[in-house]
Amino acid sequence: MSDVVEKTLTALPSLLSLDSQPGSTKLSSTSKLGTLIRGITELTSKHEEEKLIQRELVSIKEQVSSPNTSMRQMKELMVRAIYCEMLGYEASFSYIHAIKLAQQGTALEKRVGYLAVSLFLNESHELLLLLVNTVLKDLQSTNLIEVCMALTVVSQMFPKDMIPAILPLVEEKLNHPKEIIRRKAVLALYKFYLIAPNQVQHIHNKFRKALCDKDPGVMTASLHIYLQMIEENPEGYKDLAASFVTILKQVVGGKLPMDFNYHSVPAPWLQIQLLRILSLLGKNDPSTSEIMYEVLDESLRRAEINHNITYAILYECVKCIYTIDPKSDLLEKAAKCIGNFVLSPKINLKYLGLKALTYVVQQDPKLALQHQMTIIECLDHPDLIIKRETLEILFRITNAQNVTVIVDKMLEFLRINKDDYTTIDLVGKVAELAEKYAPDNEWFIETMSTVFSVGGDLMQPDIPNSFLKLLSEGFDSVEEDRKLRLFAVDSYVSLLQGEPGKLPQRFLQVISWVLGEYSFLREELEAATVLRLLAKLLDMKNTSSETKSWVLMAMTKLCERGAGVSVAQEVSETYSSSLDTVLRQRAQELQHLSRHSELRARVLPRDAGLEPLEVDSSLSFLDGFVSEALAAGAAPYKPPHQRQEELAQAKALSLEPYGLSLPISMSSCSIADRQSPTLLSISSGLSGESPDLSHKGGSSTLKLDGVKRLWGREGYLAQREPVEESARVEVPSPLRSPSQQGEADSSHSQTPIPTPEPEQEKQQLASSLFVGLSSQSSVCLMGKSEPTPQRFRRKAKSPGSSSSASEKTSNSLVSTPSTVDNLMCNNLLDSNITSELVVSSLEQTSQLSQGLAAANGTCDAELTDSDVKGSSPSLCGDNAVAAADPAPHEDPCKDLLLTSHLPAELSGLSHSEITPLCSNQSLDLSASHVQKEDSLVLVVFIYNSSDSDIQQILLELDSEEIEVSCVCDSAVQEASSHSVAVCQYSLTVKTPSVHVEVVGTVSYQFPAGTPQSLQFSYKLPLTCFIRPLTVSTEEYGTMWLDFSHDTKQNLTLISDGQEPLAATLNVLKKKLQLHVVEIIGMEGIVACRLLQDQPCLMHCRLNAGTLAVWLRSPVPALPDCLMYHCQRALQEH
């Protein structure tokens, strides 16, 4: 369009409206709206304004309901009504007229009608239903502008249930010759996708067409949908990655029309959208990332103009580079780019730089080290937003050495912060850091006290809860526990002696609980003193009744004898007439228990927090009550989900084979932090064994000294100091090339050197903030686990598991064939330790030293031997029988030999690889398990490697989770020299757990010698016990309703090109031996059983790119365990 025409066009509307519409443009100040607006500005008080607007509303109301009002006047009235609503006055009477205007007006009036509707109503408003017909009519109009209006209003708000009515018309518009209509149609479909994804599922191929549209505007619009869909399911769109890369290449290369430029940058919004999509697709996917590297590099290079928009693209680019599979030279450039942000004098860019640092600092902690001086400066920035963002970085780099300084900074911020949301967030972070890295008891208690006072009653309730849990469960050292509690008592007593009125309620509750539980630890502190302090809390007027009941409970624990009882009596008398029933109840308890000290001691035993509380979760003590009630004609109990189902069934005729309707909330349960409870206990059991924990805690005070000693090495790296050079060299960083290190150094030295006085201070701060970072980074980069000394490590849940973990003289094995060659070395080491331990624990007298020497002697030889084997995994063969061979002088075909010893009735079935269990100089135990259709057989091979015969071999197996029964005739066997004895056991699961373990002891005797024994353990995944269960859909339906134990979770889908549900179920079927009963559309039902005859049913449904799985079984822990294995199976796939 030429300039002249354009100018004319711009001028036209005002010219035209001058004649016809004196109220709609610049001159509208003379209109009624203008009068209203000017009237308001002349007013002096809010009260006058209210009066004026109310008058205005009355007059509008009169006019809109008058039949004589023309549509043109109506349009003017609507504008005034919109204005009144904007000022905060309700004009709901006009809503229906807005709809009428959209319906009946001419195009120009319609436009105002639609605008009013979109401003007045939201998509759940019932009046919106009246708009559907109007929209339908306008979508079919020949006037393109009316079509545009209809599409515009539809993509802002539309009743979800009415989408099917207009969907065909909107779909049709995707083929419209005008691009503006196609674009608006795509955006309308995007809106539909957001509010009702199922409705538009069938037109996914049309989205693809939109993506390939010849008009860039339509293509850009379609990216909104793709971003959303890829976010939900990145796996499903990998094939499009190359297309997105090509589009981005063209955009960056300036191939789009000039129209799309923004401040001479080509289509920045489009670029950013594409970068976001690419980072989603490239995440954890090296091959997809591979095709992006070039265009990312180019994007970085092209963005050179110094304008906000360029930085916006750069920022997105950097994020993408750090999200996808890393490439060293890109990372290098991205890091440099972050540097430009951080060092920029423009505050907005600095802010984004800090954000980028926060994002990448976990992968590349050295980047924080590089910008430490900027970080320190930002920490003192007058703008709280900048400060807050800086704290976020510090939070990410916190370790045991810098925790005190960082937490200090956070608390400092919390004291000046006024925003509740930030307070809640930051308080949670401080509590997390304190629990993770606390250097000593005093610091921990004091920090938590500050958290409680600052966080007050805003903070998440789980902070005080987990703090109390931590105190009561304790850690590994009893002495440490005592000290911690004692310190808490001391500090809380002194707080109560001060001004308790200032403390928040939550904190008072914590204090009361701690004093009630642990004040006896301080012997010189009399219970009566504590009781008086607590009673003072009750008298304060702002103490909430919830806090009061905490206080009363604490008093009940404390009122033992003497003076305390009288205080308690006094208090209980006051409150036993309280109007609050809870308080009254507590007061009654206090009264009675303080009188009967014997009863009190039984009800509230001292220090009971340590005793694990046995909870009868089956509620069996109610059985009598229930059966009585049933006999009396009560309806049997139904769990909530069953009730829901029946309700749903009652409401509508279900077309499903069985009455299943998954509640929508299921999709919201997160997969990330859900683990099977059984697994959790295993891992906590393992983390429990840390013998030097208390030692570490004790030496913690030295750490701060260490900071000064390590000045310049791990802390602040002074510029141009030789130390710095050496420090950098010392840190191995495989990700960064030497040239880049040089660059980093030079950029580092570019920072101006400020005046020395405050600089000194800052350097000191830097040294304490960034201490331990570089060493940590090297650890991370090497891919090892970080050995942070965590002080408050939670105690193992079950004491049994932790002790067995350390006592077990065994090589517990999870048989995963893929790691066979690694395991071989480990096993060997383990088995040596095993034999040593066994030997010493059995107190062998004469043979001890000899045996040890022999064991050690063979150890070396074995190691080299296994190394050779480990490097050539091909030896392992298909059935991976060539596991570690503990007897080096044996011929390598021993496994084959063992295989030949498999009992005849089992030889036809496939068996697991033969795993060495344990060995010493004379015996050599291996085992394998065989899956039969209705049982699992464990075969133990006892190989006599000595030169003499062994008699009286007795093998005893035991397990908590499994019932073991011997298959062979007699448990006692003999083995002549260099021969094999075989024992068979049939295993059945008693209590399901993710992995089950059998612990065994073999005792034996040489013809002339003392009895000896060896211990071992054998670990099996639960999946060995799972068998398919063949049922019909109807049977499944009835079974489903009967089972009470269930679990739900979202699992990842597998999409190998074919139908994802079928593909995923196939994987599960293959790996876990499940039986797929039926697949019906988006849902699938699967059944299996645990030996013997304990069924478990699975219902899965495709839901927003994931597989919503619901497991049910009559066996308590089974669904959880099976869910874990399903998750594993899908992850491994």
Place this chain on the structure above:
Amino acid sequence: MMRFLLLFSRQGKLRLQKWFTPMTEREKKKITRDMTTMVLSRQPRSCNFLHWKDLKIIYKRYASLYFCLAIDNQENELIALEVIQRYVELLDKYFGNVCELDIIFNFEKAYFILDEFLIGGEIQETSKQMVNRSIEASDMLQEGDSSEWFEVELFG
């Protein structure tokens, strides 16, 4: 995704409000109050970004008018700032040297322009020419007009 856009004066008077996600009247009032107090109390030379609950607030002042845009947490702040800038440019192109009074007295026009630029919380069209052409085309609609001649201009 963008959540809402508010325009208010230095005195805290609301000049335009657009909510991209459904909200109750109460929420709207609360947010408007929070936004005006938060933004107006910012010191000069602070950054243009704020946190509010789990959203990020991007604001910019043009003469006496504040533009305040809320975006999701994972969105890009700088591009949001440019969204505001582009909207101001669009207003400027339409009104010609736009000032607060233009927006006060013609707020429905400001809404029409906004609806062509952003829709449902996403960018719809970034080209200045395109937005203005469709606004002008609609402006010239007359009663009973078959409006063919400018359709050629708009869509041709």
